[in-house]
Amino acid sequence: MHAVQNEYAKRKILLWDIDGTLILSTTRGSYKLYFASTMQKVFGSSGDLEAVMPSGMTDTQIMYESLKNKGFTPEKILSKRDVLLRTFKEEMLKVHESGKESYRVLEGVEEILTATLQKQNFVNALLTGNLSVAAEIKLRSVGLWNYFIDSLNVFGEVSCNRKDLAFEALRRFRERYKFNFSPSQFVIIGDTPNDISAARAIGAKVLSVATGRVHGKEDLLKHKPDALVESLKDTEQVLEILENL
Ligand SMILES: [Mg+2]
Numbered sequence: 001m002h003a004v005q006n007e008y009a010k011r012k013i014l015l016w017d018i019d020g021t022l023i024l025s026t027t028r029g030s031y032k033l034y035f036a037s038t039m040q041k042v043f044g045s046s047g048d049l050e051a052v053m054p055s056g057m058t059d060t061q062i063m064y065e066s067l068k069n070k071g072f073t074p075e076k077i078l079s080k081r082d083v084l085l086r087t088f089k090e091e092m093l094k095v096h097e098s099g100k101e102s103y104r105v106l107e108g109v110e111e112i113l114t115a116t117l118q119k120q121n122f123v124n125a126l127l128t129g130n131l132s133v134a135a136e137i138k139l140r141s142v143g144l145w146n147y148f149i150d151s152l153n154v155f156g157e158v159s160c161n162r163k164d165l166a167f168e169a170l171r172r173f174r175e176r177y178k179f180n181f182s183p184s185q186f187v188i189i190g191d192t193p194n195d196i197s198a199a200r201a202i203g204a205k206v207l208s209v210a211t212g213r214v215h216g217k218e219d220l221l222k223h224k225p226d227a228l229v230e231s232l233k234d235t236e237q238v239l240e241i242l243e244n245l
Contacts, residue, residue: 006165008181009179009185010121010186011121011122011123011181011185012121012122012123012186012242012243012245013122013123013125013169013173013181013185013186013187013189014116014122014124014125014157014187014189014242015125015126015154015166015169015186015188015189015204015235016124016125016126016127016128016148016189016190017125017126017127017128017129017188017189017190017191017195018126018128018129018130018135018138018139019128019129019130019191019212020055020137020191020192020209020211020212020213020214021106021189021191021195021209021211021212021232022105022109022144022225023103023104023106023109023138023139023142023144023188024103024104024106024108024211024212024213025101025102025103026102026103026104027087027100027101027102028213030095030100030101031054031101032049032050032070033058033091033095033100033101034091034092034094034095035062035087036049036159037050037064037086037089037091038084038088038092039063039066039067041087041091042065042080042083042102043067043072043077043080044086045067047064047066047068047069047070047072048065048066048067049062049066051066052065052066053214055192055194055212055213055215056129056161056162056190056191056192056194056195056214056215057127057128057129057162057194058156058160058161058162058165059088059130059131059134059156059157059160060074060077060078060084060131060156060157060159061074061129061156061159061160061162063077063084063160064077064160071142074160074161076160077160078157078159078160080137080222081157084131084157085131085132085133085157085181087130087148088133088134089133089134089137090192091238092137093135093137093211096137096141096200102131102141103138103141103142104142104177105142105143105144105214106211106231106232107211107231107232107233108231108232108233108234108235108238109144109230109232110144111235112164112232112239113144113147115235115239116239116242117147119239120244121152123152123173124147124148124151124156125148125151125152125153125154125169125173126148126151126153126155126200127153127154127166127168127169127188127190128153128154128155128156128165128166129156129162129194130155130156131155132153132155132156132157134156135153138214148240150212152169152172152173152176154166154168154169154172162194162195162197162198163197163198163201163202165187165198166186166188166198166201166202166204167201167202169186169202170183170186170202170204183202183203183204184204184205185204186199186202186205187199187204187205187206187207187242187245188204188205188206188207188240189206189207189209190206190208190209190210191208191210191211191212191214191215191220192212192214192215192220193215193219193220193223195208196208196220196223196224196225197223201211201212201231205226205245206225206226207226207227207228207238207241207242207245208221208223208225208227208228208229209228209229209230209231209232210228210229210230210231211230211231211232217230226245227241227245229241
């Protein structure tokens with residue numbers, strides 16, 4: 001095997017969820033403000049947004065779930081991708097800059113991102129249901145965007161189904177590195193059962209974190225993650241888990 005390929009065969013690709021994993025909103029429910037106005041502008045209605053439980057969903061899935069009773073399909077939502085991203089960014093920034101929305105970094109996050117960045121065998125990227133524009137606004141606001149600015153990230157505009165995001169990550173990494181990474185070289189780190197099922201869909205490993213608002217430890221354990229931590233606080237412990245998954 002070629003030397004560089006040998007090197008790639010040892011890599012662990014860490015795919016980080018955002019909400020409930022890296023950061024938490026300190027203004028609960030504020031997302032509804034810009035989801036509603038964006039959906040009004042792009043689709044003419046915000047449908048059942050108030051009734052949708054967004055945890056673990058992609059942003060486009062939240063829109064689909066809100067609008068499916070009005071005859072919208074995932075394809076119809078995704079066909080508006082460009083105008084959706086543009087409008088979403090404008091609407092989100094209005095809310096964000098007015099101070100109606102803010103975020104905080106969860107405990108241990110900067111430490112584990114720094115530690116994995118310094119280790120040659122780890123690669124960090126985002127695998128998030130957030131639209132790219134939302135991910136950037138949120139992570140910039142808390143100083144975490146630089147960790148992912150050059151990463152091979154996958155965002156919520158890819159699909160209304162989180163599993164598709166995992167397939168896209170696998171595809172992009174193989175294409176970029178021209179190396180046939182094994183699915184088991186990928187570790188999805190997230191706070192919901194949807195993160196676990198996305199990992200299972202591609203044969204990736206999964207580390208669950210019980211720092212989200214909706215799913216506690218017992219709840220997540222029912223979905224059988226490969227590992228679970230209460231939080232990312234203990235950098236050494238998390239590093240050891242990631243090394244051994
Ligand atoms: Mg999450």
